[in-house]
Amino acid sequence: MGEHCGTTVVRNASTSSSFCGSSLKRNMCPHPGVYAGMCMRCGQEMDDEFGVAFGYIHKKLRLASDEISRLRDKDLKNLLRDRKLYLILDLDHTLLHSAQFPDITVEEGYLHNQTDALPDNLKSSLFRVERMQMMTKLRPFVHSFLKEASNLFEMYIYTMGERPYALEMAKLLDPGDNYFSSRIIAQGDCTQRNQKGLDVVLGRESAVLILDDTEAVWGKHKENLLLMERYHFFASSCKEFGLNCKSLSQLKSDESETEGALPTVLKILQRIHNLFFDEERQDNLEDRDVRQVLKAVRKEVLKDCKVVFSRVFPTNFPAEQHTLWKMAEQLGATCSTEIDPSVTHVVSTDAGTHKSRWAVRENKYLVHPKWIQASKYMWRKLPEENFPISSHAKNK
Numbered sequence: 585m586g587e588h589c590g591t592t593v594v595r596n597a598s599t600s601s602s603f604c605g606s607s608l609k610r611n612m613c614p615h616p617g618v619y620a621g622m623c624m625r626c627g628q629e630m631d632d633e634f635g636v637a638f639g640y641i642h643k644k645l646r647l648a649s650d651e652i653s654r655l656r657d658k659d660l661k662n663l664l665r666d667r668k669l670y671l672i673l674d675l676d677h678t679l680l681h682s683a684q685f686p687d688i689t690v691e692e693g694y695l696h697n698q699t700d701a702l703p704d705n706l707k708s709s710l711f712r713v714e715r716m717q718m719m720t721k722l723r724p725f726v727h728s729f730l731k732e733a734s735n736l737f738e739m740y741i742y743t744m745g746e747r748p749y750a751l752e753m754a755k756l757l758d759p760g761d762n763y764f765s766s767r768i769i770a771q772g773d774c775t776q777r778n779q780k781g782l783d784v785v786l787g788r789e790s791a792v793l794i795l796d797d798t799e800a801v802w803g804k805h806k807e808n809l810l811l812m813e814r815y816h817f818f819a820s821s822c823k824e825f826g827l828n829c830k831s832l833s834q835l836k837s838d839e840s841e842t843e844g845a846l847p848t849v850l851k852i853l854q855r856i857h858n859l860f861f862d863e864e865r866q867d868n869l870e871d872r873d874v875r876q877v878l879k880a881v882r883k884e885v886l887k888d889c890k891v892v893f894s895r896v897f898p899t900n901f902p903a904e905q906h907t908l909w910k911m912a913e914q915l916g917a918t919c920s921t922e923i924d925p926s927v928t929h930v931v932s933t934d935a936g937t938h939k940s941r942w943a944v945r946e947n948k949y950l951v952h953p954k955w956i957q958a959s960k961y962m963w964r965k966l967p968e969e970n971f972p973i974s975s976h977a978k979n980k
Contacts, residue, residue, distance in 0.1 A: 616651035620644045636783055640747075640773050641766050656788045663738060663791070664869045667861050670787035671737035671853070674796035674812070675745060675753050679729075679846075682713075682720040682753075683818035692819055692833045695719060705838050711756055716749065720756060721817040724839045725846040730763050732850055736857045738787070740767040742780055742794075744801065747772055779803055790873040793856065795849065807875040810852065813845050813961040845961070852963050856881055879914075885959055887916035892923050894932035894939035896953055912956050931956065935973045 613626035618634050619642065635646040647655070663669070673679060688695060694702070695710065702710070709722040733739060741757075743750050747770040754768055773784050780801045782789055794802060797814045816822050817838070819831040832838050839845060859877045861869075889912075897906045904910075908931070909919050920927065923942055930943035930950050943950040955971035 614648070614650065616648050616654075618646040636775065637773070638784065638786075640769050640784075641786075652786070655786050659786055660788050660791055660870065663787075667736075669737050669857060669860065669874055670785070670792040671733060671739045672742045672782075672785065672792060672794040672796075672808075673739060674794075674798070675741060675743040675750065677797040677814040677816070677821070678723075678795055678812045679726050679757060680720055680722045680753060681815050681817040681821060682718050682749075683820045685717050685719065687818070687820040688719060689819045689834075692831075694836075695833060703836060705841075713752055713756075716752060719818070720753065721833070722756060723815050723846055724841045724844050725850075726757065729846040729850050730757060733853060734763050736853065737793070738767070739763050740769060740785060740787075742769040742785075742796075744771050744774075744778075744780070746770055781805070782808070790875065793853065793874060793878065807879070810849060810878070811960070812849065815839070815845065848962055852881065882914055882963075883916035885915040885963060886912060886956075886965055889917040889929055889965070890927050891917045891919050891929045891931055891956075892921070892927050892939055893919070893953075894930055894937045895934045896931060908953055908956055911960060915956070915960060917956075929955075929968070932973060940973065 613623060613628065615623045615625065615628070615630060615634070617624045618630045621629055621632065621644070623630055630646075635648045636652060638645045638647055676682060695706070696712075705724075706721075709724070709726075711720045711722075713720055730739070741750060741754055741764055743753075745753075747768075750768050750770040754764055758764055769784060775781060775783055778801065780796075782792060782805055785792065789805070789808065792805075792808050794805060794809045795812055796802060796809060797812045799806060799809060799811055802809050814821075814825070816825070816827065817832045819834050821827075822829060822831045841847070856874065856877050859881070860872055860874050865872070891912050893903065893906075893908065896908060897903055903919075903921055912919050912931075917929075923930070923939055925946075927943075927948060930939050930948055931953055932940045932950065933952060934940060935944075935950065940950055942948070949968040950973055951968050952971040952973055955966060955968060958971070959966050
């Protein structure tokens with residue numbers, strides 16, 4: 585009897601010790617990640633709001649901030665060893681353009697004819713996505729762009745579209761599944777409404793570049809962004825953005841395969857990559873910041889220009905706060921409110937202002953504000969004569 589009781593006590597003590605050890609283990613666990621509501625290390629049930637969701641990698645996966653940092657550091661070491669950086673790619677108006685079937689106008693009706701009647705430049709880049717009832721046009725040079733960029737970057741798709749749409753577009757862009765793997769981030773993966781963020785990207789911000797046509801969605805990451813000129817192929821896009829012009833499809837035209845937006849930005853990406861990995865630099869690779877390289881490359885566009893604006897900003901608006909002023913400075917120009925002999929350009933929409941007339945008299949460049957915007961997109965100072973001001977404008 586006594587032996588039985590003793591055995592029972594020992595057994596209970598052992599169970600208690602085991603339970604306490606398990607409980608202690610759980611309490612000490614840093615809970616690096618959660619899958620389907622349970623810690624991946626200790627098995628403890630976790631709150632649904634734990635950490636950051638990475639559902640695009642594995643469904644129901646959430647990671648703690650310390651684990652995200654650890655994975656980013658580890659991945660960066662491997663990536664830098666391969667002389668690569670990260671590249672985040674938007675879909676709509678950046679790599680392609682889609683339109684719902686009902687939004688295709690009568691004027692664009694020829695696009696429905698998938699026969700030899702379709703212009704040669706559209707045959708290989710225009711797709712009917714029947715299951716989504718839409719038509720998608722890939723931007724010229726996109727396949728060459730992705731192939732070349734994949735040698736320099738680990739690439740992500742990041743779209744405000746829904747996941748089924750993102751996956752369908754990825755098939756068109758990457759039919760061999762060579763470039764993106766599971767790195768396809770859609771609207772449901774964003775942690776902030778109507779905002780994109782690098783919090784759901786397993787790449788350190790100092791090594792990330794972003795291509796997107798919309799700056800506003802990258803509120804916290806503008807320094808990583810290369811803003812793309814929007815690709816308006818279908819007429820519905822021009823209408824959506826309030827543009828008083830015909831779309832490329834209406835004009836039966838397209839961007840240049842050699843000098844359009846994608847070949848242009850590819851050259852800039854290659855340049856930034858070369859500067860980042862410059863072997864003559866003495867600092868540690870992991871301490872370098874691609875945002876500083878991007879900033880320096882952008883400042884070369886208008887580096888020798890001194891710009892004065894005339895009748896471009898609203899009256900009493902602080903000039904230094906205007907978008908065009910900031911844009912010119914980002915491109916390396918010096919901006920001023922007063923004319924003097926060192927001024928190289930007067931930017932105006934009115935040829936009759938005092939400063940505009942001074943520019944003509946002193947043989948300075950007189951250009952429309954679009955000159956700055958176009959130079960930004962093309963990453964070089966464009967010919968001033970291509971941006972004249974209407975000569976019929978008169979000073980009031």
